[in-house]
Amino acid sequence: MRTSLRALLSIALLVGFYVLAFGLVVAVAAFGFGVGTDTDGSGTVTYRPLAIGAAIALLAALAVGLGKVLTARPHAPAGIRLTPERAPEFWALVRDLADRAETRPPDEIQLVAEANAGVTEESRLLGLLSGWRILVVGMPLLRSYTLDQLRAVLAHEMGHYSGRHTRTAQLAHRGRMVVVETVQHTTDGLFRAVLSGYARLYVAVEQSVSRQMEYEADRAAVAAVGRATMVSALRETRVGATAWDTYLERHLLPAYDRGHLPEDVFGGYEAFLAECRDELTQRSIEVAPEEPAWWESHPPIGARIAALRFVPDVPVEADGRPATVLVPELDAASRQLQAGSYERAGIRLLPWDRLTPTLADQTARGLAHPLFQAASRLTGRTDPDLNLLLDLFAADRYAELARGLAPDADGEDGLHELTAAFEGAVESAAVESGVAAWRHSWSGPPELLTDDGRPLPLGELVELAADPVTVPAARERLAALGIRVSALPASPAPA
Numbered sequence: 001m002r003t004s005l006r007a008l009l010s011i012a013l014l015v016g017f018y019v020l021a022f023g024l025v026v027a028v029a030a031f032g033f034g035v036g037t038d039t040d041g042s043g044t045v046t047y048r049p050l051a052i053g054a055a056i057a058l059l060a061a062l063a064v065g066l067g068k069v070l071t072a073r074p075h076a077p078a079g080i081r082l083t084p085e086r087a088p089e090f091w092a093l094v095r096d097l098a099d100r101a102e103t104r105p106p107d108e109i110q111l112v113a114e115a116n117a118g119v120t121e122e123s124r125l126l127g128l129l130s131g132w133r134i135l136v137v138g139m140p141l142l143r144s145y146t147l148d149q150l151r152a153v154l155a156h157e158m159g160h161y162s163g164r165h166t167r168t169a170q171l172a173h174r175g176r177m178v179v180v181e182t183v184q185h186t187t188d189g190l191f192r193a194v195l196s197g198y199a200r201l202y203v204a205v206e207q208s209v210s211r212q213m214e215y216e217a218d219r220a221a222v223a224a225v226g227r228a229t230m231v232s233a234l235r236e237t238r239v240g241a242t243a244w245d246t247y248l249e250r251h252l253l254p255a256y257d258r259g260h261l262p263e264d265v266f267g268g269y270e271a272f273l274a275e276c277r278d279e280l281t282q283r284s285i286e287v288a289p290e291e292p293a294w295w296e297s298h299p300p301i302g303a304r305i306a307a308l309r310f311v312p313d314v315p316v317e318a319d320g321r322p323a324t325v326l327v328p329e330l331d332a333a334s335r336q337l338q339a340g341s342y343e344r345a346g347i348r349l350l351p352w353d354r355l356t357p358t359l360a361d362q363t364a365r366g367l368a369h370p371l372f373q374a375a376s377r378l379t380g381r382t383d384p385d386l387n388l389l390l391d392l393f394a395a396d397r398y399a400e401l402a403r404g405l406a407p408d409a410d411g412e413d414g415l416h417e418l419t420a421a422f423e424g425a426v427e428s429a430a431v432e433s434g435v436a437a438w439r440h441s442w443s444g445p446p447e448l449l450t451d452d453g454r455p456l457p458l459g460e461l462v463e464l465a466a467d468p469v470t471v472p473a474a475r476e477r478l479a480a481l482g483i484r485v486s487a488l489p490a491s492p493a494p495a
Contacts, residue, residue, distance in 0.1 A: 079112035115244035152233035159220025356440035367424025374404030
């Protein structure tokens with residue numbers, strides 16, 4: 001069944017949903033008004049208020065849902081507009097692909113801070129009349145694709161326009177949202193059960209429409225750029241989505257949550273992807289689902305690639321240049337997008353070689369600070385330092401320190417927290433003494449390296465400090481490394 005027919009079926013089911021719901025309203029209201037006064041033998045009206053109240057509640061839920069489906073407009077993520085004057089080659093490529101797909105090109109191109117690409121259209125009269133078209137391209141994609149791969153993705157999006165996917169099927173998709181919301185606003189158990197069953201049928205049909213649209217757009221892309229290029233683009237899409245999520249989780253959001261940002265968010269992503277590509281490629285394969293979740297609108301990448309084996313191929317001249325060549329002054333565009341997407345009042349911008357050491361030192365001092373406070377409470381000293389901690393270790397007061405550090409922790413858990421806090425104290429002392437520095441790493445946590453480029457022997461120092469007998473040896477080892485055990489700031493580093 002063609003996508004257009006599936007979409008029409010989806011719309012018919014949407015209409016049927018409201019016919020069913022309004023029919024329930026009429027039936028329940030008629031029952032309420034038709035009930036006599038002796039239904040329970042007492043001469044009082046028993047069911048009428050309940051029935052009429054239920055009908056009114058359902059009618060209100062339907063009105064809210066119907067209002068949303070009639071007034072809904074596609075929403076493109078906030079980004080920066082890429083004008084023809086700003087990127088003439090980009091626009092020329094998009095218009096050429098639109099011509100190949102025999103469709104009208106977009107009226108606007110937006111660069112967004114997402115690892116995604118898509119198209120929207122503000123159609124009118126429930127999709128019967130076309131409207132303002134917007135092509136959305138994620139800056140992470142632009143930073144990772146070759147020109148061939150980007151051409152394939154853009155050809156796929158033009159295929160959506162050519163297939164009228166942004167119009168008729170868009171209504172079907174929005175209808176799904178409204179049907180589900182109407183059911184959620186229906187409180188009556190019987191009404192909710194009936195409408196929920198119908199809604200599940202609607203969602204199943206609409207999801208079939210959405211997934212079939214992706215296959216159709218893939219075939220349109222192959223006709224424009226060739227099968228090998230489209231397969232390469234699909235694989236890179238999977239890698240890029242995994243890479244961007246991992247980059248946000250490991251590097252960007254931890255800094256953002258603490259009031260910092262790198263000076264070049266998207267350049268950092270490009271460097272991260274280049275260094276960790278093998279790991280990210282493997283992760284993208286491992287996390288890819290064999291079967292899409294019931295709410296997913298896209299088929300799995302593997303299924304889309306497999307489907308392309310049956311699509312006729314076309315010869316296309318390869319162009320492996322980076323896609324960034326299409327946007328002159330890319331760094332300025334990236335900086336503008338970063339400012340609009342991530343920066344806020346009070347955010348501190350730092351280059352990566354300063355950002356990572358700043359955050360790592362904050363973390364180490366944050367771990368050490370509660371331990372210094374516990375030592376201060378035990379001894380009455382107002383200037384606790386690493387030397388005081390070693391004195392307490394030599395006196396075998398580990399358990400007291402652990403309880404002061406984590407009163408609610410069990411014995412073993414308390415000792416684990418004591419160890420982590422002591423490690424933070426040693427790391428902070430090494431940095432404060434100028435004998436070690438934090439180094440940024442894309443593939444893992446930051447590394448604390450000594451002046452000769454070797455990792456700080458943290459495990460050895462912790463082991464020596466964990467036994468009162470070997471605490472003197474720990475002092476000697478710290479001294480040999482040049483780490484001062486006194487005059488360490490007891491407070492966390494400022495953000």
